[in-house]
């Protein structure tokens with residue numbers, strides 16, 4: 001057993017479930033989040049029976065609600081002393097505009113604001129467990145610019161544009177957070193899983209769904225970068241990077257713009273209701 005504890009969001013299906021399975025097999029104590037208690041329990045049972053690791057627990061968290069994220073983080077801190085790895089995996093890809101419980105465009109809220117808030121709320125747990133790691137699941141689909149004056153894309157929303165922008169935000173935030181965490185021995189990197197056959201395209205037009213089915217690989221494959229970033233000694237010191245196939249890769253030109261990242265940070269702090277730097 002590794003003696004290390006990992007928290008994984010969105011481990012009820014797809015890449016998150018396979019990341020949880022891989023880390024449970026490596027002996028990690030696994031805590032997963034679920035937005036539905038029954039599905040969370042089902043995932044826990046499946047992980048325990050397929051890996052033989054009984055140290056799997058579930059916390060309720062609707063990542064589309066700041067109140068739920070705050071409650072989940074508080075519960076985590078109350079129940080567990082340490083957090084060695086946080087994997088921000090959960091994500092959505094709506095093709096019909098939806099709003100989070102806080103009235104924010106849902107793709108931006110769940111894919112970016114939720115991990116931003118959850119990570120900030122768990123930073124102390126990560127710091128006391130250092131060396132520790134944050135793994136953010138990004139995407140190859142992150143091209144375009146960040147619309148700082150219209151992050152919810154009230155003008156010209158499309159599922160593709162909103163998804164790309166949310167993942168660009170994740171990469172910008174990862175790079176800036178790594179700088180803010182310099183010297184803390186807490187690293188933060190992005191994983192790009194590649195196209196995987198999961199439930200992500202459930203709301204997509206049929207042509208997309210067919211594309212996912214025909215060209216998507218099995219989610220076990222997509223989980224490899226997250227498992228590598230969470231556990232490999234090779235990346236113990238690596239931070240602020242974007243990984244594809246378990247190797248550092250280039251992301252879009254816009255994703256290196258630290259002025260935009262700093263402005264995004266300030267706006268995000270205000271939206272999620274946090275203070276400080």
Ligand SMILES: NC(=O)c1ccc[n+]([C@@H]2O[C@H](COP(=O)([O-])OP(=O)(O)OC[C@H]3O[C@@H](n4cnc5c(N)ncnc54)[C@H](OP(=O)(O)O)[C@@H]3O)[C@@H](O)[C@H]2O)c1
Pocket residue numbers: 009010011012013014015016034035036039061062063064089090091092110137138139140192193194195196197198199200201216219
């Ligand atoms: N599949 C791909 O080709 C691909 C490519 C690049 C990046 N990604 C990224 O990989 C990550 C995992 O996606 P996936 O492909 O494995 O899709 P998935 O099978 O749909 O899994 C998404 C997970 O996120 C959870 N989730 C969604 N909305 C939530 C909310 N409001 N609150 C709490 N949990 C929520 C889902 O819970 P439920 O089970 O309750 O729905 C599920 O566990 C995402 O960040 C996605 O953007 C995927």
